[in-house]
Amino acid sequence: MDARKVAAARLWAASRMPYLASALFACTMRADPGSRTIGVDRSWQVRADPAVVAELPVDELGRLLLHLCGHVLRDHAGRAEALGADAVRWNRCGDAEINDDLGEHVPGVASELPATLGCEPFQLAERYYELAAPGPRLWDCGSGADGCERPGDTPGGLDGRQAELLRLGVAAEIQRFPGDVAGGWRRWAETVLPSRVDWRRVLAAEVRSALAAVAGQVEYSYRRPSRRAQATRGVVLPTLHRPMPDVAIVCDASGSMHERLLARALAEVEAVLARGGIRGARVLAVDTAVHAVRRVTRAAQVELAGGGGTDMGAGLAAAAALRPRPSVAIVLTDGFTPWPDRPPPGIRVVVGLLSEGAEWPARRGRARW
Numbered sequence: 001m002d003a004r005k006v007a008a009a010r011l012w013a014a015s016r017m018p019y020l021a022s023a024l025f026a027c028t029m030r031a032d033p034g035s036r037t038i039g040v041d042r043s044w045q046v047r048a049d050p051a052v053v054a055e056l057p058v059d060e061l062g063r064l065l066l067h068l069c070g071h072v073l074r075d076h077a078g079r080a081e082a083l084g085a086d087a088v089r090w091n092r093c094g095d096a097e098i099n100d101d102l103g104e105h106v107p108g109v110a111s112e113l114p115a116t117l118g119c120e121p122f123q124l125a126e127r128y129y130e131l132a133a134p135g136p137r138l139w140d141c142g143s144g145a146d147g148c149e150r151p152g153d154t155p156g157g158l159d160g161r162q163a164e165l166l167r168l169g170v171a172a173e174i175q176r177f178p179g180d181v182a183g184g185w186r187r188w189a190e191t192v193l194p195s196r197v198d199w200r201r202v203l204a205a206e207v208r209s210a211l212a213a214v215a216g217q218v219e220y221s222y223r224r225p226s227r228r229a230q231a232t233r234g235v236v237l238p239t240l241h242r243p244m245p246d247v248a249i250v251c252d253a254s255g256s257m258h259e260r261l262l263a264r265a266l267a268e269v270e271a272v273l274a275r276g277g278i279r280g281a282r283v284l285a286v287d288t289a290v291h292a293v294r295r296v297t298r299a300a301q302v303e304l305a306g307g308g309g310t311d312m313g314a315g316l317a318a319a320a321a322l323r324p325r326p327s328v329a330i331v332l333t334d335g336f337t338p339w340p341d342r343p344p345p346g347i348r349v350v351v352g353l354l355s356e357g358a359e360w361p362a363r364r365g366r367a368r369w
């Protein structure tokens with residue numbers, strides 16, 4: 001097989017859709033003489049007949065690689081199985097789902113389009129499957145497209161878990177990608193990673209707004225002499241004083257809470273506080289009880305005790321009991337906790353719900369405020 005041509009086609013494809021690059025390079029390529037096609041199997045191995053590779057120009061081969069990546073990224077094999085779909089009809093419908101986007105961004109589309117199936121564009125393969133007019137398969141895209149094992153399929157590519165991680169990674173790439181992303185890929189990424197919100201930005205914004213609300217409460221104070229005192233001998237004038245918010249961070253140290261996740265969240269909070277000029281926040285490690293209250297200047301100084309069940313209500317109550325009383329409390333938890341009926345009076349509470357992965361278990365507790 002012409003390895004230079006394959007490498008050139010990959011680069012061509014990666015330059016057309018850079019956000020799919022990690023998927024493109026995860027697909028291994030091996031020769032499958034006599035198959036008369038270039039397809040992808042369920043473990044992301046592209047099997048190519050060298051004779052077909054020789055016939056295709058570099059850009060056509062690159063377009064095909066993007067197309068085959070589309071099948072495995074969109075888990076067309078798993079979806080075909082779930083539907084109990086007929087392989088040929090499903091392959092055509094999967095092609096139409098992918099080619100919607102390739103048509104816009106990649107020249108030289110040859111295979112199935114929604115229009116050739118007699119359907120409206122920008123729908124899922126399942127919908128095309130319901131509506132498509134019957135017809136022959138234009139290209140055999142392999143078991144990665146229709147879920148039906150082929151004689152030459154061999155283990156050795158990605159397993160299910162690796163594939164799922166790669167999907168999450170590519171979806172994150174798409175959401176971070178600063179340039180143009182084909183609409184269909186944007187929609188796909190939203191289904192894989194439902195939260196498009198950058199948690200760092202949200203956490204920082206929440207913490208900043210709590211700090212600003214507190215710091216904005218300008219008070220008169222007699223702590224320093226007024227600069228106007230010279231003019232009014234015998235009278236002590238107050239000065240305007242902007243109190244620095246006193247911050248308590250309540251950390252979930254229960255067994256369900258992932259320590260690495262908490263360390264990342266703490267580091268983010270620390271960075272936000274530092275930018276706000278606030279140092280030495282008090283940190284409470286809480287499971288069902290409060291284990292340690294320390295005034296720390298860096299997240300690295302936090303040692304977490306605990307490991308039992310969780311009650312963030314106990315943590316908030318302990319924060320409210322601190323002297324001096326904090327004006328802002330930042331709670332970092334995985335959410336598996338009961339909450340008090342209302343936040344402690346006079347304290348702005350920011351809750352950072354930490355989760356690894358995309359799922360959001362239903363049994364998490366909810367605060368009503």
Ligand SMILES: [Zn+2]
Nearest residue numbers: 067095141145
């Ligand atoms: Zn295909």
